[in-house]
């Protein structure tokens with residue numbers, strides 16, 4: 546099975562409306578017609594509509610960085626899956642380490658969001674990854690296994706094919722310390738094995754597993770060449786059109 550690479554930019558809480566517009570226009574011009582790799586950008590909630598309009602008609606899809614699991618009602622500050630669909634989102638990042646470790650989201654909460662996203666037709670980019678102390682104490686596999694198991698609890702085989710898993714070691718996010726291709730491959734292979742046990746080998750083979758953590762044009766090719774790395778979730782380098790383009794080109 547050859548999986549199509551999927552490269553997504555997580556703009557996090559960055560960029561004014563005009564800056565986001567400028568970046569979206571530049572990406573549309575540079576990589577808007579790339580078909581060999583699936584592409585997405587994930588701006589802040591308030592810029593989804595603006596960016597969505599600017600990438601319309603290109604190969605770049607729109608994703609959000611978070612959502613809530615309820616349909617509507619008294620949930621101040623939250624955004625529903627249906628609202629994300631309505632504004633043109635195809636993807637939603639769930640369980641990002643900053644939401645786990647800064648905001649305090651649990652595996653169980655993330656699981657509710659994953660299930661809701663799926664039921665509303667969104668495709669989750671479901672993030673997992675260990676902290677530095679967990680890696681240093683040899684707990685990486687156990688931590689990631691639990692995150693995948695709980696996060697995907699109740700996700701049917703039919704829906705699982707629409708999930709992208711992003712393995713993002715927390716110590717590599719925004720730090721400039723990329724995992725070595727071997728370190729990343731080892732965890733990706735474990736996740737795929739876990740998926741094969743949970744579903745079956747054919748489905749596990751079809752599910753994309755992105756790597757995230759200080760991916761840049763200079764290290765992208767080596768990471769993307771690993772057999773179980775099927776793309777990248779890119780933070781810092783996705784804020785510069787040339788850097789994100791360089792990463793996409795490494796995948797072509």
Ligand code: PEP
Pocket residue numbers: 555713717718719720721757758759760778779780781782
């Ligand atoms: C991320 O936020 O998902 C990420 C991987 O960030 P960075 O590329 O900046 O490490």
